Amino acid sequence: MLELRGLSKHFGGVRAVDGLDVTVERGQIFGLIGPNGSGKSTTVNLVCGVFPVTAGSVSFEGAEITNSPPHVALGNGIARTFQNIRLFSELTVWQNLWVAQNGQESVRSQGFFSRWLSGNRGQRASVEEQLEFSGLADKRDEPAGSLAFGEQRRLELARALAARPKLLLLDEPAAGMNLEEVKQLDERLRWLNEQQGITILLVEHVMELVMGVTHRIAALNFGRKIAEGSPAEIQQNQAVQEAYLGRSEEEGDEGGGSS
Amino acid sequence: MDFIWGLVQILGVHTIIGLSAYVILLTGQVSMAQAGFCAIGAYIAGMLTVLAEWHIIPGMLVGGLAAGALACVVGFPALRVKGLMFTVATLAFGEFVRLFWFNFDYQISRGGFEIGPLGGEGFRQIRFFPENGWSTLEVAIFVWVWVILIMAILWWMDRSRIGAVLRAVGEDELAAQSVGINLTAVKVTAFTIGGFIAGLGGGIYAHYTTHVEHLNFGVLLATFAIAYPILGGLRTVVGTLLAVLFIQGVLVEGLRFLGDLRNILFGAFIVLAMNLRPAGFIDARVTRALGRLFRAERGGA
Known part of the structure; x- marks a missing residue:
């Protein structure tokens, strides 16, 4: 591969x-x-x-x-994580996953408007799924920089997976x-x-x-x-x-x- | 009363120019070219209303589009460098635009008068407002309709996905790229939007002063453009508005009675403000507190 x-x-x-x-x-x-x-x-x-x-x-x-x-x-x-965690620390947990919805399925099947502006239902559903997966659903509105170390690692992994x-x-x-x-x-x-x-x-x-x-x-x-x-x-x-x-x-x- | 409405117009135009820099600052780039884009909007909108006798609104829009298109073209090479080098490149470009208008003559004769831009003399008699009988108050309202419109669009954009993407690029370019964000596309888009807004601001500026010259669009205006959003804070567009009120309203106009002392205090007050609020007037703590307040109220209702 x-x-x-x-x-x-x-x-x-x-x-x-x-x-x-x-x-x-x-x-x-x-x-x-x-x-x-x-x-x-x-x-x-x-x-x-x-x-x-x-x-x-x-x-x-x-x-x-x-x-x-x-x-x-x-x-x-091909998605990746970093050795020294690189989250968007000022953005919320939710936004960190939201900006990462750029995978093949989410990009190619959409028009400009839903992809960039409103963020279509598919992207939002996908964010929810990753929040659930990483166990960070209750921290969704926290800035990523305020998370504990282990949570930051989980978020970074979830962010990489956001692109499927x-x-x-x-x-x-x-x-x-x-x-x-x-x-x-x-x-x-x-x-x-x-x-x-x-x-x-x-x-x-x-x-x-x-x-x-x-x-x-x-x-x-x-x-x-x-x-x-x-x-x-x-x-x-x-x-x-x-x-x-x-x-x-x-x-x-x-x-x-x-x- | 005209003095007050005149001040209100100045505040409005400076807010628009500050907002043009705000969009670009979100992606982490400091553009010193905003005064240049402003000049392009001012001269083109002015020429359209004076020489071609257009209405001001299409004139402004075309001026803004021209500035935006130029920002897009310049953005591709300029954004290959970042940080300080980008700032220097945009500074040079801004000066280039200023000097272009310094050397630009295009005058036609109408009714015994020569009208149109004339190099170092500037572009006089941009008289759309007086010719159509707009009062100072009406012009002030016109300016603020644009301010509110632009602020509303940027406010909405801030909360959309593109706002989050712009901030993601501003925070960490490598991480943004790694989650699939095309840095060039995002940065050039932001630069183009910034150029467009600055061009609109320039179009209004030319018409309420009725006279522009290259000296209006120098480094001082470019510095003000980036100072407003930085001083106001990059959390929300409202910060830029507050900073304009503070700098233009309080420091420039409000301290006029101090005479020469004002110039000294001006710098001191800005240093003081940045020390007290290093992340701007509206920083993360303020937005979070406001957010809680808002949610509590909604929850109670």
Whole structure:
């Protein structure tokens, strides 16, 4: 469904992502792990077209979408959340979901007036549904900035789902969550994947979540893929353990190559 | 009494110009081009009523549309940059428009008089109101019908989805893009609406003063245009109106008796106001309190 071929992004001399090949199949929850600075968030940003790629290509459902800007990526069915939550904090919870009703169904079938001005019944119903889903119905008129941290995470996820995406990119959704919240997130992701049929690319440090929920994992280090496989295989992988825990000095420090 | 109605007209026109900047400020952009759009509306509406002998309303509308169309065309390249660079670009554009009118001559002879814009001399004798016998009061009412109309439309727009979208772009462009909002389309739309409103304001301005020249549309007017909505607060259009009343009504006219001291106090009062109310007269707390009051009343009824 999502194919990254030789994807590279260099910031000056820093190779944030360096020749990455990843294929996410439809219906998968695909994990992307790696130490800090290994290029996971950059990969998400490249898929969404936040900044142009240095080299390589991104294709989605067989069509090349390299360097499509974020709103075009969303129109194609790719929604995302951010590592550091980015809500419209002055807008209310309801408005946050309202402005996000830009998915394929809600956009193409409507005229200008209902899409932009009145906000048609379909959009409003969809907002209600997402409010219900995220458990924020009683906070609908609160400014998003006044919500508790966990509620903000839930709202951001609901906002990404407002467009009814086919592919959801989650950038460290469990960061700062306690174990109970991680468990809830785990269930929610499974539900989205199994009941709603949404393919998920999950960038995450919290191993309890990644190892439990994903079907397949790619591990990155220094912008390169060092391993790919099932959660069990990744846990056993020598290169991954070294990337996370370090290695003894005489082995050198050049990462790369799948083991 | 004419002095009072004259002041009422000034307040109305400045409110319209402030509202033109308000729309653009919602998307997080500070436009210094509003005086320029105002000049375009003023000269074009003036030429239509004086040279082509149109009625003022179609004249104003065409002036506004011309300013809006130009804003749309300029908006695409100008909005490729943002923040300070956008402000500087619009400042330069505003000055360009001013200097264009400074060099613009188009006079025709009618009844032994030369009429029409004449470069640095300005555009004199825009006499639609006196020729048609409108009193100062009637002109003041005419101005405020436009003010109320524009405020009502913007008030409604603020509460529609497009208002929420404009504010979303103003708050966080990357997040807005990521939920599917086309930044260029939204920002250019806001800039176009702002240009149109400023053009309408210019059209009225030209007719109640009966004489415009390029110096009327300099940096001072552009600064006032953005000062009103910022001082008034970006929560609601009413803030802009309050700021105009405060600046033009109280500081400029109300303190006239202080003579030269007024100019010093003018700046001091604005600094004081921004310190006391950093998010404007009507900030989030005020709107929330008003909202609660309104809901309570409705609930009680």
